Amino acid sequence: MSPKTNGAVAEAPLESVVIRFCGDSGDGMQLAGDQFTNTSALFGNDIATFPDFPAEIRAPRGTTYGVSAFQLQFSSHDIFTPGDTINAMVAMNPAGFKVNIDSVEPGGIVIVNSDEFEKNSLEKCGYEPGYNPLEDEAVTSKYKVFHVPMSRMTRESLADSTMGAKDIDRCRNMFALGVAYWLYERPLDATIEYINSYYGIKKNRPEVAEANVKALKAGYFFGETAELFPSRYTVAPAKLEPGTYRRISGNEATALGLVTAASKAGKQLFYGSYPITPASDILHALARLEHMNALTFQAEDEIAAICAAIGAAFAGDIAVTGTSGPGLALKGEALGLAVIYELPLVVVDVQRAGPSTGMPTKTEQADLLQAMFGRHGECPCIVLAASSPADCFERAIEAVRLAVRQMCPVVLLTDGSVANGAEPWKVPNVEDIPRIKIEHPVHAGLTGEQFEPYLRDSKTLSRPWAIPGTKGLEHRLGGLEKQVRTGAVSYDPDNHDEMVRLRAEKVDRAADVIAPLTVRGPASGDTLVLGWGGTFGTITSTGDKLRAMGRDVSTAHLHHLNPFPSNLGEVLRSFKRVIIPEINSGQLRMLIRAKYLIDAIGFNDVNGRGFFIDDLAERIIAVMDH
Amino acid sequence: MSNNSATTIELPTYKASDFASDQDVRWCPGCGDYAVLTGIRKALSKLQHKKEDYVFVSGIGCAARFPYYMETYGLHSIHGRSLAVATGVKMANPDLQVCIVSGDGDLLSIGGNHTLHALRRNIDLTVVLLNNRIYGLTKGQTSPTSEVGKVTKSTPLGSVDEPVNPLAFALASGATFVARSLDVDLKNFDVIYKRAMEHEGAALIEVYQDCNIFNHKAWFYASQKETRADNTLHLEHGKPMIFGKDKNKGLRLNAGSLEIVELGGAFTEEDLIVHDETNRRMAFLLTHMEHPEFPEPMGVFYVDADKPSHGARIREQMDAELARPDAGDLQSLITGDSTWEVH
Numbered sequence: 001m002s003p004k005t006n007g008a009v010a011e012a013p014l015e016s017v018v019i020r021f022c023g024d025s026g027d028g029m030q031l032a033g034d035q036f037t038n039t040s041a042l043f044g045n046d047i048a049t050f051p052d053f054p055a056e057i058r059a060p061r062g063t064t065y066g067v068s069a070f071q072l073q074f075s076s077h078d079i080f081t082p083g084d085t086i087n088a089m090v091a092m093n094p095a096g097f098k099v100n101i102d103s104v105e106p107g108g109i110v111i112v113n114s115d116e117f118e119k120n121s122l123e124k125c126g127y128e129p130g131y132n133p134l135e136d137e138a139v140t141s142k143y144k145v146f147h148v149p150m151s152r153m154t155r156e157s158l159a160d161s162t163m164g165a166k167d168i169d170r171c172r173n174m175f176a177l178g179v180a181y182w183l184y185e186r187p188l189d190a191t192i193e194y195i196n197s198y199y200g201i202k203k204n205r206p207e208v209a210e211a212n213v214k215a216l217k218a219g220y221f222f223g224e225t226a227e228l229f230p231s232r233y234t235v236a237p238a239k240l241e242p243g244t245y246r247r248i249s250g251n252e253a254t255a256l257g258l259v260t261a262a263s264k265a266g267k268q269l270f271y272g273s274y275p276i277t278p279a280s281d282i283l284h285a286l287a288r289l290e291h292m293n294a295l296t297f298q299a300e301d302e303i304a305a306i307c308a309a310i311g312a313a314f315a316g317d318i319a320v321t322g323t324s325g326p327g328l329a330l331k332g333e334a335l336g337l338a339v340i341y342e343l344p345l346v347v348v349d350v351q352r353a354g355p356s357t358g359m360p361t362k363t364e365q366a367d368l369l370q371a372m373f374g375r376h377g378e379c380p381c382i383v384l385a386a387s388s389p390a391d392c393f394e395r396a397i398e399a400v401r402l403a404v405r406q407m408c409p410v411v412l413l414t415d416g417s418v419a420n421g422a423e424p425w426k427v428p429n430v431e432d433i434p435r436i437k438i439e440h441p442v443h444a445g446l447t448g449e450q451f452e453p454y455l456r457d458s459k460t461l462s463r464p465w466a467i468p469g470t471k472g473l474e475h476r477l478g479g480l481e482k483q484v485r486t487g488a489v490s491y492d493p494d495n496h497d498e499m500v501r502l503r504a505e506k507v508d509r510a511a512d513v514i515a516p517l518t519v520r521g522p523a524s525g526d527t528l529v530l531g532w533g534g535t536f537g538t539i540t541s542t543g544d545k546l547r548a549m550g551r552d553v554s555t556a557h558l559h560h561l562n563p564f565p566s567n568l569g570e571v572l573r574s575f576k577r578v579i580i581p582e583i584n585s586g587q588l589r590m591l592i593r594a595k596y597l598i599d600a601i602g603f604n605d606v607n608g609r610g611f612f613i614d615d616l617a618e619r620i621i622a623v624m625d626h
Numbered sequence: 627m628s629n630n631s632a633t634t635i636e637l638p639t640y641k642a643s644d645f646a647s648d649q650d651v652r653w654c655p656g657c658g659d660y661a662v663l664t665g666i667r668k669a670l671s672k673l674q675h676k677k678e679d680y681v682f683v684s685g686i687g688c689a690a691r692f693p694y695y696m697e698t699y700g701l702h703s704i705h706g707r708s709l710a711v712a713t714g715v716k717m718a719n720p721d722l723q724v725c726i727v728s729g730d731g732d733l734l735s736i737g738g739n740h741t742l743h744a745l746r747r748n749i750d751l752t753v754v755l756l757n758n759r760i761y762g763l764t765k766g767q768t769s770p771t772s773e774v775g776k777v778t779k780s781t782p783l784g785s786v787d788e789p790v791n792p793l794a795f796a797l798a799s800g801a802t803f804v805a806r807s808l809d810v811d812l813k814n815f816d817v818i819y820k821r822a823m824e825h826e827g828a829a830l831i832e833v834y835q836d837c838n839i840f841n842h843k844a845w846f847y848a849s850q851k852e853t854r855a856d857n858t859l860h861l862e863h864g865k866p867m868i869f870g871k872d873k874n875k876g877l878r879l880n881a882g883s884l885e886i887v888e889l890g891g892a893f894t895e896e897d898l899i900v901h902d903e904t905n906r907r908m909a910f911l912l913t914h915m916e917h918p919e920f921p922e923p924m925g926v927f928y929v930d931a932d933k934p935s936h937g938a939r940i941r942e943q944m945d946a947e948l949a950r951p952d953a954g955d956l957q958s959l960i961t962g963d964s965t966w967e968v969h
Contacts, residue, residue, distance in 0.1 A: 263956050270718055291953040307711045308711065308713045311712060313714075319718070427962075429957070467719075468719065
């Protein structure tokens, strides 16, 4: 691109930028944000994203509840979160502006589609009649507001197009993207390639591809030639560990992890699921992978999904079901069946704000106690939690590995922010991923030798995984309590007590192969901030920031919630105080207090969003200084 | 791709007793389930499959205790969910012969949804619905097939619910093999069950089963020798529909409705409906023949041998996908098509 920028000053490189695109849910903000992310990742920045969709499919145009936003942070150093305050916002309409302006930092850049700030749209999103924020001195003095007539400019740039007015207007997001690319000196190539391949080839609508590319370039050139922006900015590539990188979201990583695990086990992957926000994308991803020996089953309901997975596990597949909180609630009884059958099963719960229908597109981590206890009877399951989008890959493989080793269900908790958020991921070499060794018993062939389906391995306490089709090992599994070795139905009191203990001890034995908890910062000291799940980025960044300020704060993040890592007690006791920030009312805190008798302090914001670094740091300091 | 490795070429000869597990059968003396158990053990010993390839799946109920008494692989699962579990078994290993034995409550009340969908999908399995018109295991509440006015512990004033018609429901759901049998008629059950197991697709057999403790004689009009001939009609493909002790009554279509006629007077066999197993619309009419207005048909109502099973369709898709040049290429999949290098 031409270095001549019509007088705009190229500012000193920024360390990181947080940019948010927002507009009506039909305005293509997700696509714009996605493309900006992709371009930045390919450019070499570390990125972290936060897509913010409304729950409705298409709310009435111009309303605040129909606003869809996409936020990303791109940086020249290692970042963990999509950012707390926004440095630059692109608002396609007054509703987007109204909902998001308070998150923009004072002095931040605000680029608006000025054509849409007219009387009707302004009133529709709830502004007082006659009020226009663009004319309000309180706004214009606080932010650097740039009026860009995107609607008009897009139409003008596509005056020769054969497309109708509505389709032309749909290219406004590309115009906006072009402006943002110019402002942050991003190359257009990746997006042009995407447009041509998606619209031009895949959708076979070359006129749409051409129009989008035109609009994109028009936006870029507008930035270059219009005397609107006094400055442009760059963010240099980050120094990541050398290797081949790709961008990955949590749901993508979960799907890839499951396929990898099944491949390493030499088995077919069976995924039974029912569409539910925000987990459906795992089903969509796996449904395209029959060529990788993955079989997906869209069941008629959540219960059928897990039951089919249980049947598949009995028959010898690596069996998984995926859902969100409401679905996990429905699966409770069947999970109990899997526990008493003692079959390997993975249940992925992509947590969202509850209770009940709650806020489907907002994140939360309030299913921990449900994962631990949401079944009748003494019914323990292994519980894991992913800490970031890329971590979902590791965790999914570990879930399968543990399920098979301990012959029991494993609940893998992720959440909306991790599932939909994206980050760069150093592509692993699959050869380096260890095999998952599975041995199905075969009948020795000796007469009179009775197969005992519940005879346990002395190390793992797991029973043998004998699968139908194997001669001589015919046996029946049932939901009734069973006798210790033979598996025959038993109501004997001592036997039941023993089986309850054995099933619990078997889950605990997973701790033998779980990595110890690592502490970031001093191994002992004043304050430990302990987290789990999607708060990893925020908590880690907060700890780093506090230590840079000279504070004695360490952080640790649990991937294993049941059983806990065997060194957890020791870690907790190495600090004077333990703080547990959670996006729930104190679920991990309850478990920690119950097991370790440590009076941990909870920071509990159940707001569908999570914590901000500066706010969290302030609260930790307040506790430390009290 | 299945995980089953078939190694034997020749099938061993089985006896019915090979299919009997070591468990004492705990149904009440006189229960109709005993006969079905005997019938299924005998039928399996004659079918051309290895014993280790059978999987019996059940839910909850007296009928659902069935798998424990079979010396095969079996799953006693949770109430209503046997068809969902069975679907997973069959999808994971299509070489397995999957049979569900359960009751009217398990399959039509809590399990109604799963029954509908497994039949709709035409999963290759056989459902034996032991219908005793009551909840036996929980000691005598109404079931979805109990008649209006039925007095039970949960309906002391008489049930106000209409019963569901299991075979009409099965047909409407899309089952490709629909049949009915009596617990006391082992000869016909044997024929029906074997055909159902050989059928590649979703088969449902309703068995009129007597619960002699909580709903004794509910089907006696159909099962007892004295009344069976007048109150049931034996279906045979290609044969006219004749019934009655003296085989002198028949069924004909009169202006679109079923009508019972006497033979030997104004009507002859030529006037009667000839049973056509492939006629689904007729099959619907047959499912609505209810006592006492009509004799209740016994035998195979409907068979669609041509509709591809769920497994066949999956097989076709999977074969095509596994033939792709990138099939099994895990590294390419994980790497994706949009990467960048950091040096």
